[in-house]
Amino acid sequence: MNIKIHKIKSKYNNIPLPLKVSFWYFVCSLLQKGISFITLPIFTRVLSTEEYGVISIYNSWEQIIIIFLTLNLSNSVFNVGLVRFDNDRDNFQSSMVGLEIIITLIMSLILFLVYNSLIPIIQLDYRYIFIMTVQCFFTIILGMWTLRQRFDYNYKKMTIVSVLNIILGVLVSLVLVFMLKDKSFGKISGTAIILMIIGLFCFFDMVKGKKSIVNFKYWKFALLYNIPMIPHFISSVILNQLDRIMIQNMIGLSEAGIYSVAYSSACVVYILNQALAASYNPWLLQRLKKKMYSGIKQVVNAILLLYLSLLFLIILFAPEIMKIMATVDYYDGIYVIPPVACSMFFILLFTMFAPIEHYSLKTKFIGIASTVSALVNVLLNYIFINAFGYLAAGYTTLACYVIYAFAHWIYMKKCCKDDNMLLFDDRKILIMSVVVVSVAIVSALFYSYSTLRYLFIFSIILLCVSRRKKITAILAELTKKNNVQ
Known part of the structure; x- marks a missing residue:
């Protein structure tokens, strides 16, 4: 036991100082x-x-x-x-x-x-x-x-x-x-x-x-x-926070509280977004710098599929999550979890695309995309919260992040074309995006059928276990020291 501890300590001491700083910064965020x-x-x-x-x-x-x-x-x-x-x-x-x-x-x-x-x-x-x-x-x-x-x-x-x-x-x-x-x-x-x-x-x-x-x-x-x-800062906050304020003003504080608890429960997967970004961004930028484009699309596809599996588990477990997170007074918020959780997929897509824009030194579009998405969010919230209540805010959030990711996909393609790069598998990303939106729409129908939900949960876990070697290999590729040097 002491030998293992000594080995772990020795490996930790050999980690470069900048990497230690990034690691502990991530630990604090986590x-x-x-x-x-x-x-x-x-x-x-x-x-x-x-x-x-x-x-x-x-x-x-x-x-x-x-x-x-x-x-x-x-x-x-x-x-x-x-x-x-x-x-x-x-x-x-x-x-x-x-x-x-x-x-x-x-x-x-x-x-x-x-x-x-x-x-x-x-x-x-x-x-x-x-x-x-x-x-x-x-x-x-x-x-x-x-x-x-x-x-x-x-x-x-x-x-x-x-x-x-x-x-x-x-x-x-x-x-x-x-x-x-x-x-x-x-x-x-x-x-x-x-x-x-x-x-x-x-x-x-x-x-x-x-x-x-x-x-x-x-x-x-x-x-x-x-x-x-400032317009970019405001737009980003509007996308993340304005739905609660509009629910409070249009319906009431109680509904804003229920929505907020459900939103926070769904966003637990955002922690993984940050972890992936911390490894993916430097990995991708290094490959772009060395013009090592081969293998990028395979890694991105694997990351997205792994992320989808986790998202689907959170959505399928939503009734149990809400019972753990809150009392019965908050339980109606369960129907907010599917669209908000699926929104995280499109935030991850932005995380995949944004380094290309930064690398190409073409970042002005980030502010434009944020502003347009925020304005659409205000309009959709006003229309659909009035028509369908606070639960609609989850779906307006999903719609706006779809628009946000799509806008960055278009601009990322332009950056790739300008620099003669072909990095992503557009067809598979489109298929996964359609699946995510479909799941957000229909998943709530399964909440009354526990046996069917558990069958889906078991299938996803079994699939992840069977692909564990491939998953480990992808994570090792992202975290490998000096992987392109």
């Missing part, structure tokens, strides 16, 4: 989503559907307001700045903190001045908005700090802070939920309190010993870079 998923059954059993609806709406608005309140400075521009100004990273970092302080203060003041006119839309009182402004600021600060640790390969420090933020946030939220009469406020404020404490540590760590938090050169660079990105 832990964050995993803890949220694991604790979901606890919160749904102590919160009513309406109370959970308040939390869901708060989170949705926070994702939107943070863009205007902070300009998302930890997203995109901070990464680019650390590379562009690599000889002056400390000053660039401290100047971004200074700019963030000014932007957040100005935009928060504007928000509170106009809030009375926004109450009919947001439907959250001042205490929630105050917490939201604090949370937005420290979310960006923590994001900047984490990115800097990744650049400096300080994975131990990064992991400790991330784990503390996740674990303590959940624990304090649970305590406050049981202590306070307003359980929604307890859940939200518990997370915000821990984020503020840890964010203060990150704040002082980023500005200590630095020359100045004011640097107009870096401020101009950041504003010119990120302001044009």
Whole structure:
């Protein structure tokens, strides 16, 4: 046993430092989503559907307001700045903190001045908005700090802070939920309190010993870079969050809470999306760089088929998942799971196509596709939620991600044509896409026939077991060190 532990430790010590950083960054992301998923059954059993609806709406608005309140400075521009100004990273970092302080203060003041006119839309009182402004600021600060640790390969420090933020946030939220009469406020404020404490540590760590938090050169660079990105940021959030807000305004908080629980249950597979992206993106980019195009379509097809198998299992297990995740009050949300889970397939397709656009240096279309899909999402939600209720939002989400993936497929084909590349098996991808949409439409009909569902589940598991060697080979190909060098 000690020998095996020593071998594992020895192999770990020989892993290149950049790979260790990526691994622990992924572990932290996995832990964050995993803890949220694991604790979901606890919160749904102590919160009513309406109370959970308040939390869901708060989170949705926070994702939107943070863009205007902070300009998302930890997203995109901070990464680019650390590379562009690599000889002056400390000053660039401290100047971004200074700019963030000014932007957040100005935009928060504007928000509170106009809030009375926004109450009919947001439907959250001042205490929630105050917490939201604090949370937005420290979310960006923590994001900047984490990115800097990744650049400096300080994975131990990064992991400790991330784990503390996740674990303590959940624990304090649970305590406050049981202590306070307003359980929604307890859940939200518990997370915000821990984020503020840890964010203060990150704040002082980023500005200590630095020359100045004011640097107009870096401020101009950041504003010119990120302001044009705002439509893309907003569009992405609309695709992910607006359905809950529209359900709240058009139907009610309770329905928004039910939809949110079902949506979160279906999105557990998104963790796999991130894991695949972490391995697939560098693997594909390396092959593109070396012009090693053969074998790409076979790997992509295998990944998509494996992913489909997992999606179908989640859809078939939906009744059991909802019984575990929540009480009977949330059970109607079961019918949201099939379309939302199938949406993850089209998000994965975008993940497969996007590196081609980045490699070809033709990224402007990403913003266009996001904006068009978001506008279609608003229109479809308005029509179909009014006509069929909150369950329709799951299918409008699926429709918009189909459009999103299709738009990127068209643009990816153009990039491939320009660079004379033939990378994907379009026919098989189209067949799988049609199957996914069909499953989303008809799968709910099987929920009353448990025997038939279990037969399908057994068949899928048996198929995966029989193909386990091929699956292992594909995963080994993606994770193999220096696989194309």
